[in-house]
Amino acid sequence: MDKTRETTIDINQIPYLTWTWLKINKDSVSYDFSLTENKGNEAQIPEGINVSSGKSISTSLPEPRFSIGQEAAKLISDATKEGKIYTVEKSTSQPLIIRINLDSNSATHQIIHAKAGTEANIIIIYEGQAELAGVITKVYAEDDSKLHISKVQLCGNNVNQIDDTAVVCGERAKVSLTQIELGGAHIDVGFHATLDGYQSAFYSDTAYICQNNQYLDMNQVVVHKGKKTVCDMKTHGTAKDESTKTYRGTIDMVKGCAGSMGNEIETTLLLSPKAVVKAAPIILCGEEDISAEHGSTIGKLSKEMLFYMNSRSIDQKTAEELLTNAKVTAAASSIADENIRKEIEEFFQK
Secondary structure (H helix, E strand, O other): OOHHHOEEEEEOOOOOOOOHHHOOOOEEEEEOOOOEEOOOEEEEOOOOEEEEEOOOOOOOOOOOOOOOOHHHHHHHHHOOOOOEEEEEOOOOOOOEEEEEEEOOOEEEEEEEEEOOOOEEEEEEEEEEOOOEEEEEEEEEEOOOOEEEEEEEEEEOOOOEEEEEEEEEEOOOOEEEEEEEEOOOOEEEEEEEEEEOOOOOEEEEEEEEEEOOOOEEEEEEEEEEOOOOOEEEEEEEEEEOOOOEEEEEEEEEEOOOOOOEEEEEEEEEEEOOOOOEEEEEEEEEEOOOOEEEEEEEEEEOOOHHHHHHHHOOOOOHHHHHHHHHHHHHHHHHOOOOOHHHHHHHHHHHOO
């Protein structure tokens, strides 16, 4: 990467700043954003999903926002010329499978547009050894649509990646997002979901293994605008060796979202005294008639659990591996393709 052409930007900034000495408000990165476009390859396109070129669509839904920040999103978007649009014209039981092979430094701009009343499953897999990859995915879920999006990151150890999913939901629309984060060197990943329509819903399940010298920075935001909207955010993973993991999770209940419910939970299994783990779960309340809960826990393997494992002839190292892998396997169980689930298991067993 050409150091003379690097641009330094703030990324994954928390929506409302907290104490600066905590060093959790944002991440800062310096990269050469002279990237080539990577459109990805569709390994499977089910009937009912139309694939076309473009970076914008016509819709009555508001524009979704990015968790990584407008500057980072613009740099990635500007590096793409055409972009790709996946339009769900009618419901399909087979998943759309997209593979993004990172054989060179690249940028990817995707739009997923679920038309009213449709239902679809989309799986996106990242793999390869490029030094830098930026991916932005916009999701428009029209009224009464249902989407399950899975993002599986199986990158090489030297990859720096920026990955963002921007979601907006219409009335009674439901979007589920499964994220698996396993590879990479420095990963900035997040989502921003806007529940714009009445009774819309967003569910997320994120699992990760942060090891060696990996740096994993997550920023997750759900904004409740419509009445009786629902979100449920789950993030579970393991930090070990000399890795660093930062989690930001924000539920924003704005004025007018009466009757809405939100929940977020983040847990980290800490397996090394040299690993750095930071978390900031936040709930913002601008409406009185709401229900919201949040929590974040960091813990080691308990003596009770270790005793239980030892009593079954399982040593501490094996017990740690079993619990670490179980977090990923549990999240991956919702991915609608057996071969991809096997790829995930093979990756963390290397």
